[in-house]
Amino acid sequence: MIALPQSKSVLLNMSGNLPPKVPQAFDEVYRAAVRQVLTEFEPNDLIGAHQFRGSDRDRRAGARFVARRLPEMPAAERMVVANGTQSILLMLLAGLVGRGGRVALEALSYPTLRSFADQLDFGLSPVPMDNEGALPDAFEAVCRADRPAVYYALPTLQNPTTGIMSTERRRAIAEICRRYGVIIIEDDIYSLLPQDLPPPLSTFAPELSWYVLGTAKSMAAALKVAYVVAPTAEAAAERFWPGVRATYWMCAPMNGSVVSTLIETGEADRIIDAVRAETRARQTLVTERLAGANVRTRPDCLHVWLSLPNSRPAIGFVADVRALGVEVSASSTYAMAHIPAPNAIRFGMGTPRDRASFERGLDAIGEAYLQ
Template sequence: MSADGVIQLTRNSPPPVPAIFNTMVFRALNRTLAESLPAELMATHRLMGTENDRQQGARFVERRLGAIPDRDRIILTHSTQSALQMLLLDVVGSARPLAVEQLSYSPVRSFAARYGISVVDVAIDGDGLNPDAFSETCQRKRPIALYLMSTYQTPTTVSMSLGRRQEIAEIARRYQVRLIEDDIYSLLAESPLRPVSSLVPELSWYLLGTSKSISTGLKLAFVVAPNVAEAARVFWPGHGATYWMASPMSAALMSELVSSGADLAILAAVKDELAARHRLVVSGLNGKPLASDPGCLHVWIPLEGASSSEIAAALLADGVQVGVSTSYAGDGWTPPEAIRFGIGNPEKRSVLEQAISRVCRALP
């Protein structure tokens, strides 16, 4: 809840699990500080991550990729957003466009506009990115790269089927389109499918961040480059002009959490709490149509014959802030009316229950 009393459901944070989180982090910090004095640990940036950071990062992403990548393909960055900005500058550039899902994570469009990168929309359907539309876009627009979320897509919550992932990988390979796959929500899924990047690794830049699964304030993201040379080419030259490098303390903490397996304990607690909150949402919406999953941090509600902006305005007046479908679309296309809200940010379930009750009242 914000200082003005508004319940913020536009934020997509993992739900708090203070008991297990505090225990695991205290232990990890104690082990970290027993091995390195603070002055030594924080004396300099950990450019691209230390050898141990990259080794633990390889173990972390192995859980999703199904095989452990060469640790020298791993770059430890400050956050998914900072990694995306480096990739847009050096992997995409301004010569050819970036393809994105028709409804997509809005900062990507903002970053592209900042760097003079043109964006082309690719139609989506109930199974995610539409392969026919992607193939046609590749033929007509010749995008150099595709940004996508294949698991718990923002904002629609869709997770692609295996067959759809294979189709997208085959099209990317056929047209030599690079993939920038943001897999940040996947660690909360009960049985997530392998990312598209695992099917076409030679073209893929795979991102697995921590802020949506472990802690919002633990702003770290592991990037897996197509190869060792590309990892160094894209990230190393930018170390003097940008700030994509991870905080030394955060990096050391995450390496210790992964090394000890404590991150898995935190993830398990987050998933349990998220499932409980999802049950509250389903019950509180009283049969209203929604798209989500017990492992998904956000809920997408299509609206029939109603204005999402009017409903969002009414909810804000009632003390609840939600997102609207137009926030995730580019200019020149009017998306179907829908609202989206996160269920992890409220500190307590009781606050979420209040918010859901107000959302239910506002829906047609």
């Protein structure tokens, strides 16, 4: 077997929150799925033409995949298969918000939204939050004042704060969206590792919602397959066709097919189970090694939110951890529209190659915390 060259960086990167690699569960079933696809389908037939929303088979497999989280399996016509959540978000934000429009989102959120706002020239309306995420009253005030076209929702294992919005809060937020005609784009990417979650926000206002479920945080970071459920079949067809924008959201047919096979054979479950088990094992190490630190996380979460005392500003703390050979990210990375960020850092579970390197990273964080 050829080993891929490792990054030359001497720093241990714990700033990302990729799922841990689980070669013992992944490699054999992935190889088998590739073989199966190449046996079942004529390669040129599979790859010879664009499939703008994904092949019928891939959309059916996608419907089965998202049904893990939805009350019923959506019609395949409402599904779009794409090469990642980012591509789906870019297509939707360009089409649903556009230049000069506004997007509401939690005050701390997925930093890529800031890049999209710059690229597409729309404004961000940050919503004050508590441990669960967006506060309904504050969200309503933002809807009234800013009239956002879209609410980008990350209600499950919020990035970066790890919050999970309660069912009651989801219902309240959906009701406000309905009242103000705000379209929901729900990014549920962290939802497949926990097993006891409230239903997606989208289920409380399906007519307004685009429900996005990528595989990057539950199976493998670079699988490059994500699914979106559109409110209607017509909306899916309207938003994802080549005349809409000169961008490229489609996944390579080989990728889509391999993931469809993993879903159909049930092997996707085995991979997710293995990622969950390794994440839990690493989270146990967090609890042990950072006992006494102000840590916020969950056993099935790919990141940890560590609040710092006022005497240790986040930027300086990140530099101290870096001096010990480990990279973590300061809270300001996630602050939307220049709101002042709380004094905290985020670090991830999955980038260190094995538990020993992960423990080394935790020890560096713990050492800096005690300085």
